[in-house]
Amino acid sequence: MNRRIALVGNPNSGKTTLFNALTGLRQKVGNYPGITVERKEGTVPLPDGSSVTLIDLPGLYSLTPQSPDEQIARDILLGYRDDTPQPEAIVNVVDASNLERNLYLTSQLADLGLPLIVVLTMGDTAARRGVEVDAEALSRELGLPVIPLHAASRAGLSELKNALVSPPPVPPRRRWQLPVTVEEEAEELAALLTSQHQLSPETAFSEAVLLLGTPVAPKTTRWSPEILAHLHGDHERLTREGHDTTTAIAEARYGEINRIAQIVIRRAETPPTTKTERLDRLFLHKFWGYVIFLGILSILFQAMFTWAEVPKGWLESGIAALSGGIQKVMPAGALRDLLTEGVLSGVGTTITFLPQILLLFLFIALLEDTGYLARAAFLMDRLMSRVGLHGKSFIPLLSSYACAIPGILATRTIESHKARLLTILVAPLMSCSARLPVYSLLIAAFIPRTTLVGFHVGGHEFALLTVQGATLFSMYALGTLATFLMAALFNRTLLKSEPPSFLLELPPYRKPIWRTLGFRLWETAWQFLQRAGTVILALSTLLWFLASYPKAPAETPKGTAMERSYAGQLGHAIEPVIAPLGFDWKMGIGVVASFAAREVFVSTMAILYQAESDDEEQQTTALKDRLGAEKLPDGSPAYTPLVAVCLMVFYVLAMQCISTLAVVKRETNSWKWPLFQLAYMTFLAWFVTFLVHSIGKALGY
Known part of the structure; x- marks a missing residue:
C-alpha cells in the first residue's frame, strides 16, 4: 500500500x-x-x-x-x-x-x-x-x-x-520553551490526553498547547468530561495568575523563529521597490483602481455573454444531432421520448452551460494566479459588508448574471461559512441569461417602442433609450436590488452574525502557470458534470413524465395533449394560486414546464398556442401574434402590458431552475438550503408580482 x-x-x-x-x-x-x-x-x-x-x-x-x-x-x-x-x-x-x-x-x-x-x-x-x-x-x-x-x-x-x-526524518525535539507555569500545565494536560485517549506523546503535547492557546475551552464531544473540566480549570488558573497563554505560546514560537531568521536570511541594505508595489499604486488607487476593476469586469461580462456562444452552439448542435440520431435509429415509443425529450433535453441543457463555466473559472483562475483577485475583493469589501456579504462575494454575484451555477461554484473562494451560504442563497436573484428569452418575447410583444431619450438629425429620430430598453434594464435592476435586500434581511435574521471580518493577504503579482491552469479547468469541468448531472437527470426524467402522461390519442393536437397531461392538470390545479397575479392556466403550464430551464417558457408557449416552426424568427413572430389574440373566458385579453410585466417580475424573482437547485444541494451537502431557497424565492416572486398586478390594476392598467 x-x-x-x-x-x-x-x-x-x-x-x-x-x-x-x-x-x-x-x-x-x-x-x-x-x-x-x-x-x-x-x-x-x-x-x-x-x-x-x-x-x-x-x-x-x-x-x-x-x-x-x-x-x-x-x-x-x-x-x-x-x-x-x-x-x-x-x-x-x-x-x-x-x-x-x-x-x-x-x-x-x-x-x-x-x-x-x-x-x-x-x-x-x-x-x-x-x-x-x-x-x-x-x-x-x-x-x-x-x-x-x-x-x-x-x-x-x-x-x-x-x-x-525513503521516509523523511522525524523533527528534533523542540527548542522553544513556554513560561514555567504554562509548560507545566501543558505537560500535565498532555499526560491526561495520552492516558485517556491513547494519543502519542507528541500528538498529545501538540494538542495540549493548541487547547491551552484557545481562550475558551471548546464545546466538543471528542474529549472526555474530565479533560474538558481540567482544561477549564487550567484556563481559570492561568488567567488568575496573569498568564495570556495565547500570546505566551506565540511569543515562544516566534522567539525561536526570529533566531533562525537572523541566521538564514540576508537582506539588501536598501530593499528595492518591487513590481507589486508599483502596480498596487495603480490597481488600488482610490479612483483608477475602480476604473480598471470595472474594465476587467466588462471583459468578463463580454466573455460570459458572447465568447461562450460559439462553443455553446457546438454543444447544442451536438446534442441536437444526437437527439436526431436517436430518433432515426430507435422506433417511436416512450423510451425514445424519454431519451430525447427527457434526458437530452434536461441534462443536455445543463451541459451547454459548460463553456460559460470554463470561461468563468479561467478568468477567476487567471485573476487569482496573477494576484489581482485579492485586490478586487479588497476594493469591493466595503460595499458588500454593509449587507453582510464578503468582499469575495462580488465575483460570484457578478457571474450569476450569466448563470447562477458558475456563480454558486465560485463561492468556494469565500472562507466564512455564513458569508458563503448567504451568497449562495441570493445569487439566483441576479438575472441570468436564461431569463433573456422570456424578457425578449414579452417585451417585444407587449411593451411599446416609445422613445424616452433621443435626438433628431435630418428628420430622422435616433433613440438612445426606449420604453422597451428601460423595461429590460428595470428587470436587471430589480434582480440586483432584491439580491442586496434579501442578503441584508438574512444577515439580520436567519444567518445573523457580526459584519464579516476581512483579513486578506495581498500576494505578489505573478505570471500564471498555464499547465496548472489546464489542470484546474479539467477539474472544474469534471466536477461540474459529476455534481449536477445525476440530480438533474432524475428531475428531468420526472418533468418529462409529467408533461407526457397520460398519453393522448395520436391525432390529439399538441396543445390539447399538454392540457390533459399531468403537467396540464397541475396548471389547472395551480390556477387559483396564480390567478391573483393575472396568470391563466396556460401561463401556469409555462411556469411549471420552465422549471427545468427558464427559457423553456418560450417553447412551451409555442406548443400551447400551436406556433411551432423550424424557423425561430417565424415561430417568435407567430407566437407574439397568438399571445396578443388570446382571450379569457370573459372575452378580455389574456395578455396585456401589465400581465407581461408581471410575468417578467415573476421570472426575475422565482427559482425556476433545476440545475441551480442541484448545485446548491451539492455545495451545501443538504436539501435543507435548496428547499428553503425554492420556498423563499417562490413566495417573494408571488408577493411582489401580486403587488405589481394589484397596483397596476388600481392605476387603470
Missing part, C-alpha cells in the same frame, strides 16, 4: 502548483464526507519505481482553525478523522518571501512528531524584494531536509522525489 503524505502550507505559498506538478493527471478530486470542503489526492511516481499518495490539504496559517478548510486540515494532521487516516509524513511548503510567518506553521507541524520535509518556494519573489534565504543553513537550524524548488520551471522536483523514496 502506498505511503500517505500530506502536502501542507500557507495560502498563496505555491502548494497547489507543487501538487499539480508532482501528480499531473494522476489525481482525484471529491469532497470530505459530510462537508463541502474539497478533497484532493494524487499519486506521485518515485525514481525507484514505487509511488506515494499525496494529500493536498487546504491552505492554513496555523493549526488553530479559522475556517472549515483549516479545521479539516488540522483534524487530518492530528489523526482525528475516521474517513482519512493520519498521514505518515508531511511535505511542508514554505514561502521564502514570507519566511517568518510560514515558519510558525512549520513549528506546529514539527511538534506532531511526524516525518517532515520542508520545500522552499517563491525564491524568485524573495530575491526581487532584496531577500535571500540560505536553504542549507535553514536545514541545519530546523534539523530537517530543506529543498529549494521553483514549480514553474520544475527545478527541484527531482530532488524532492528522491527525498520521498
Whole structure:
C-alpha cells in the first residue's frame, strides 16, 4: 500500500502548483464526507519505481482553525478523522518571501512528531524584494531536509522525489520553551490526553498547547468530561495568575523563529521597490483602481455573454444531432421520448452551460494566479459588508448574471461559512441569461417602442433609450436590488452574525502557470458534470413524465395533449394560486414546464398556442401574434402590458431552475438550503408580482 503524505502550507505559498506538478493527471478530486470542503489526492511516481499518495490539504496559517478548510486540515494532521487516516509524513511548503510567518506553521507541524520535509518556494519573489534565504543553513537550524524548488520551471522536483523514496526524518525535539507555569500545565494536560485517549506523546503535547492557546475551552464531544473540566480549570488558573497563554505560546514560537531568521536570511541594505508595489499604486488607487476593476469586469461580462456562444452552439448542435440520431435509429415509443425529450433535453441543457463555466473559472483562475483577485475583493469589501456579504462575494454575484451555477461554484473562494451560504442563497436573484428569452418575447410583444431619450438629425429620430430598453434594464435592476435586500434581511435574521471580518493577504503579482491552469479547468469541468448531472437527470426524467402522461390519442393536437397531461392538470390545479397575479392556466403550464430551464417558457408557449416552426424568427413572430389574440373566458385579453410585466417580475424573482437547485444541494451537502431557497424565492416572486398586478390594476392598467 502506498505511503500517505500530506502536502501542507500557507495560502498563496505555491502548494497547489507543487501538487499539480508532482501528480499531473494522476489525481482525484471529491469532497470530505459530510462537508463541502474539497478533497484532493494524487499519486506521485518515485525514481525507484514505487509511488506515494499525496494529500493536498487546504491552505492554513496555523493549526488553530479559522475556517472549515483549516479545521479539516488540522483534524487530518492530528489523526482525528475516521474517513482519512493520519498521514505518515508531511511535505511542508514554505514561502521564502514570507519566511517568518510560514515558519510558525512549520513549528506546529514539527511538534506532531511526524516525518517532515520542508520545500522552499517563491525564491524568485524573495530575491526581487532584496531577500535571500540560505536553504542549507535553514536545514541545519530546523534539523530537517530543506529543498529549494521553483514549480514553474520544475527545478527541484527531482530532488524532492528522491527525498520521498525513503521516509523523511522525524523533527528534533523542540527548542522553544513556554513560561514555567504554562509548560507545566501543558505537560500535565498532555499526560491526561495520552492516558485517556491513547494519543502519542507528541500528538498529545501538540494538542495540549493548541487547547491551552484557545481562550475558551471548546464545546466538543471528542474529549472526555474530565479533560474538558481540567482544561477549564487550567484556563481559570492561568488567567488568575496573569498568564495570556495565547500570546505566551506565540511569543515562544516566534522567539525561536526570529533566531533562525537572523541566521538564514540576508537582506539588501536598501530593499528595492518591487513590481507589486508599483502596480498596487495603480490597481488600488482610490479612483483608477475602480476604473480598471470595472474594465476587467466588462471583459468578463463580454466573455460570459458572447465568447461562450460559439462553443455553446457546438454543444447544442451536438446534442441536437444526437437527439436526431436517436430518433432515426430507435422506433417511436416512450423510451425514445424519454431519451430525447427527457434526458437530452434536461441534462443536455445543463451541459451547454459548460463553456460559460470554463470561461468563468479561467478568468477567476487567471485573476487569482496573477494576484489581482485579492485586490478586487479588497476594493469591493466595503460595499458588500454593509449587507453582510464578503468582499469575495462580488465575483460570484457578478457571474450569476450569466448563470447562477458558475456563480454558486465560485463561492468556494469565500472562507466564512455564513458569508458563503448567504451568497449562495441570493445569487439566483441576479438575472441570468436564461431569463433573456422570456424578457425578449414579452417585451417585444407587449411593451411599446416609445422613445424616452433621443435626438433628431435630418428628420430622422435616433433613440438612445426606449420604453422597451428601460423595461429590460428595470428587470436587471430589480434582480440586483432584491439580491442586496434579501442578503441584508438574512444577515439580520436567519444567518445573523457580526459584519464579516476581512483579513486578506495581498500576494505578489505573478505570471500564471498555464499547465496548472489546464489542470484546474479539467477539474472544474469534471466536477461540474459529476455534481449536477445525476440530480438533474432524475428531475428531468420526472418533468418529462409529467408533461407526457397520460398519453393522448395520436391525432390529439399538441396543445390539447399538454392540457390533459399531468403537467396540464397541475396548471389547472395551480390556477387559483396564480390567478391573483393575472396568470391563466396556460401561463401556469409555462411556469411549471420552465422549471427545468427558464427559457423553456418560450417553447412551451409555442406548443400551447400551436406556433411551432423550424424557423425561430417565424415561430417568435407567430407566437407574439397568438399571445396578443388570446382571450379569457370573459372575452378580455389574456395578455396585456401589465400581465407581461408581471410575468417578467415573476421570472426575475422565482427559482425556476433545476440545475441551480442541484448545485446548491451539492455545495451545501443538504436539501435543507435548496428547499428553503425554492420556498423563499417562490413566495417573494408571488408577493411582489401580486403587488405589481394589484397596483397596476388600481392605476387603470
